[in-house]
Amino acid sequence: MKREQAWREQNGQTHMPLYDKLEQYGNSDYYPYHMPGHKRKKCGSLPEQILKADITEIDGFDNLHEAAGVLRAAQETANALYCSEETFFLVNGSTAGILSAISAVVSEKGHLLIVRNSHKSVYHAAYLRHLRLSYLYPAVNEMFGFGEAVTPEAVRAALDSEPDIEAVLIVTPTYEGRIANVKEIAESVHAKGIPLIVDEAHGAHLGFAEGFAESSCTAGADIVIHSVHKTLPAMTQTALLHINGKRVDRERVKRFLRIYQTSSPSYVLMASICDAMEFLKKNAADAFAVFRRQYMQMLEDLKACRELCFPSADDIVSGVQDIGKLIIGTKTGMRGQWLYDTLREKYHLQCEMAAGKYCLAMFTVADGAEAYERMTQALLEIDALLNESCFRSGQCQIAVSQQRTEKSLAVKQGEIRVPFCEAWDSEWNLKHFSEAVGCAVGEFINLYPPGTPILVPGEILTEELYDRIRSYQEQNLNLQGLVKKEGEDFIKVLEY
Template sequence: MEHLYEKLENYSTNDYYPYHMPGHKRRMAGALPKQIIDIDITEIDGFDNLHHPEGMIRKLQQKAAALYGAEESFYLINGSTCGILSAISAALPEGGHILMARNCHKSAYHGVYLRNLTVSYLYPSVMEEYDISDAITPAQVEEALNKEPDIDAVLLVSPTYEGRIADVEQIARIVHKRGIPLIVDEAHGAHLGWSEEFGANSCQAGADLVIHSVHKTLPAMTQTALLHVNGDRIDRDRLRRFLHIYQSSSPSYVLMASIDNALHVMEKDGHRLFCFFAERYYQMMHKLSECRHLEVLAPKKGKQDIGKLVISAKKYGLSGQRLYDILLEDYHLQTEMATESICLAMFTVGDGEDAYERMTKALLEIDEKMAAGLIQPDFSARKHPYSVLDARDSIPLSRAWDMPGELVPLKEAVNRYVGEFIHLYPPGIPLLAPGERMTEEKYRQIQDYLEQRLKVQGVKQINDTKMIKVLRK
């Protein structure tokens, strides 16, 4: 099969002169590596067109579909974000009613806003040991659909940011009994289905629309993603229309080549790479089981994803942010994110032996220091499982985000409806969405997060005051 990256590389050495975009003309790289611009072209002859694929891009997409067990797949160069927007827009009518997990990424909320949807939330339960949201269960979906018979589509995130995996097969059966589609944001699960170790992906489990960030868990460049579609519950032309709307009209060939490359590497060498990955990961988990104060969430096929190392020092009284800081400052280990209770490190096939050795050594050493009382606890009790918030007292997001607002000091926002998203980034799961009420409890949660220096977005620092946008009375 012809691969895009090879074709681009070959093309870069020929004598065709580019009287076309991009403006660097494959010559002016500035301070960037020349190899990048060498393969950065536009839709010229022989290279097909992502928005109207008839040649090699069509074949590459067919190949991706075959690899993931989908009927049809689309290359995405605007990340899973544009896949989620397109999936929501295609699966529901304008003004429709979506049943959606509350721990969805902000892009799902943006889809709700853009398409003027009514939302009913599925609230994940909290895993007390780590204060993280668990996967949505089939029983929750069944119960919600019984209560709300006018739902047009269901949207779940699986694996979650912390790696919790839902029983998508069972949920798909429940959803399909109502004749409506299931969308799975599997942004964190592009590796699922590739190895015995990981269990099936959501295409294989029967979801109608599945979104993968190739860049998150496979060796591909940032912004690369895939959207897969199965069955006849989704109008494919409508889906294509929304992809045209949400994707750039100048799709990057570098990014498309990166998707092709990642899938090719996986197809050719995936078995060996995934075996190495799983073996090293389990060895690391085994060594970390010696820890007396630190706890790590064990991977379990179909339940907890292998690549997400969720570390808690809760028993010792150390916050996730402090643990994150220690790993960064003392060991130069840059982890993915911290919440009040956990620090999250990501592992993929891209990691070598050193990644496991360094993390294992650092965590064992930190645990030793804790045992010797050399690390000061910074906290006694966790208060706020970060993603679970009751949003029933609210103005619909699709209206609220456009309503006139005003900036007020955080404390004065209590009892008011907020006018902006407030979330920790990462993971970008809203603590509050526009139109939701700032209760006293939510105020304290945000205040605590700010004091812990967690990365709260949606709160503005003006002079010495933390301000927040609320809707005008």
């Protein structure tokens, strides 16, 4: 703190944005006899501008793990914006926040209630802390097959049946943008005297303007984790962890942040978080109003489609669907991967992901008119193509015939033979995938993205899951967890 004050006095600075401060330092005559090894000089192909701003915890630049100066002020700006009581910068994505939050609020070997379609980092935290997991299985969206947001009723029922649960973790908005009733869930969780962690990785943009859902920071959650990089103008890996209330031991959260995060946090990334916060401070109301208007206009224009389908504008207005996640499906059952490939190859529109029945395009406040025009134009053209009878009798027919066997992306209640943590540490054998139905698996099987498990170690590979995984393979979706040997698929199975 003393060093920080001295630097400020010396440089006559109090509230200079972090990036400006880095730039000023980069242009000064201070010579770096310190890390990083590039010494702020161009030595490869990276632009010098980036390297000049890439410093370590030198005088005047504070220390993320003991923030008392410029980084503390920056974190306070973020917590004021989100109306949280305390906010921490994360330079290793929401992943680091989820690991720290779970480790801090649940005792070792304790019991945690999570949604079954949680991000893999939730499972990794459970593994590291040897936790016992209970699952909430969200309903399946009928049109697209993904999991809906979890309901307060489901949370209450689970809490009533398992009295030793120490904390609850929910995901909202989901990868596909479905939004939970956090207020009611928080009340139910708090009624049991335990904390609620909200994985709001996809919701850093919430709560800043009318027409967007409320942020979980003000809806009653005890810990909220935001990937700034997912839905705000910020660099990859940037994220925030917010804490509210007295149910969470903040010293334990800080301890685990120190354990899971690097001791050399990137100032370029932290400056990017600051930039995003400045953006929110200065432009949020206007920028989000424009974002909403453009997005809703696109949905209106896409109503002309006869074969393609999208989430309804009513879902957005009623607050169950987030703005920005454009889910694109077809009434004929044309595969998500086909839509994804067509948008990419023919129109040079790179979507976020392809799933069984849909592909997902993301829009944020950083998109201008071109983003909406190009997507609308492309989708109207694809829709017209799907309507052409010649096309129907060609490639499209394959997809129509496959529609009947199409399986849902949502996770259904599965049979658990071995608890997850024990299973992941157990001996496994490789078995030919086609002979493994009925076995307990020894490794996660998931699609990436979104990185939520189809099978968790210890769960049984059922006939239905086998078919579903095979159908993902046929569609060339990015499936992780099987082992390829001499062109054949194998799977790790347990000897239980």
